[in-house]
Amino acid sequence: MPIPRKQLVSLADTPYYHCVSRCVRRAFLCGSDPYSGESYEHRRRWVESRALELARVFAIDICAYAVMSNHAHLVLRVDEAEAQQWSQRDVVERWHQLYKGNLLTQRFARGQAIAPYERDTLDSIITEYRRRLADISWFMRALNEPIARQANQEDGCTGRFWEGRFKSQALLDEGALLACMAYVDLNLVRAKMAKTPETSEHTSIRLRIAAAHKGEQPKELLPFIGNERQQMPKGLCFNLKDYVSLVDQTGRVIRKNKRGCISSNAEDVLARLNIPTENWLQLTTSFEQLFTGPVGATKSLDNYCRHHKRRRRHGATACRALFG
Structure with a gap:
């Protein structure tokens, strides 16, 4: 059974993560399909542009990326402290760059009056938006979903475009x-x-x-x-x-x-x-x-596994041999 994402992403251990999304179809995400002769090279621009756009909205920085023919690599850094410094208006405006929000947040964004009985609800919603804007899963969701819809529309089909889960590795x-x-x-x-x-x-x-x-x-x-x-x-x-x-x-x-x-x-x-x-x-x-799991020197990996109460240390032999 796959490990829950909340156990893979632990900001207490490291803010750096290597994420990979792969296409499920035989046809390439990008490049030229050798079977049909179709060229999908333009889709690489879609992925790159969308990722860089999201980095300006989320409290997540891009350290490195590469868009390949049927998968995309991202090395991300989560900046939770930055998200906590945003005002409520900053959070709502950033979220509305990606999603519509709801009637309450739309009124708040327009500067309209918020009734006292609505304040607790609004605060709760903004707290959730703030959390999502520093969440790798939401970042990858905001990256992959629009690309999948755009590609499906172009191909005239429906169904999954990406694998169900993106791969995530902690860089310790x-x-x-x-x-x-x-x-x-x-x-x-x-x-x-x-x-x-x-x-x-x-x-x-x-x-x-x-x-x-x-x-x-x-x-x-x-x-x-x-x-x-x-x-x-x-x-x-x-x-x-x-x-x-x-x-x-x-x-x-x-x-x-x-x-x-x-x-x-x-x-x-x-x-x-x-x-x-x-x-x-x-x-x-x-x-x-x-490496299929967290990566780092032996001491870093030991601390990570101890923190997560893991007995098995996947990749420990390679980490010990290559990082010392």
Whole structure:
């Protein structure tokens, strides 16, 4: 029996999660269907645009993403503290960007008077909206449902488009987070759909590299903020240049028809995370095959399983071997 989502997503352990949604049909979500000859390449834009739009509404940041032919990867960070800082009006306005709400919230949004006997009901509704706007399940629901309806309408059919449940993996520490991000960013290179990270369409690494050429970071993604220091802003505790270099060098190595190596700058990042180069290459080519549950160093995994009172530690052997 699948583990309930509320047990898979535990913000007390980590705010970072790797989510994967897969298409159930033989026909590809995107790309060209070899059977019918139909091209669905435009649907990759649907998924990417919708995900980036949702990141502006939810208290959930996107660290990395890749839209493939029949599935989509997202590495998400839940920012529960941000959701708690929103005013009631902020919550309602954000929710109404996605859903209609009800007559009471619509009146509240228009600034109309709320009767005293309606106040408790309104407060309860807004509390629920606030919770949903920091909930990964609602984020994935708001992403997948419109795409499914749009694709069904285009195909002239009904029924499921995605699998019933999206896959969710807890990323318990910096090593697991960085390895998963690189794995996601290199999906198209590994699948031979792109030759380099910067030409990998509908991926976060392409968006980051395009912005970096202008000396910027994409506003739609969680930014890289450098090494830890006092009064840290919100972001990923790595240097953007080092990460892009690491992904680029890794992409060169895993392409069997190209010679390549991990540069000294990239090795500095791996040394900080205590991940040998050989282990890094295995992580960034086989992340999903190696891990089916929470991912992190042995200590992080032990703490997670102890917190959830789990006796079985899925993936413990791989975590111990690859993260130390």
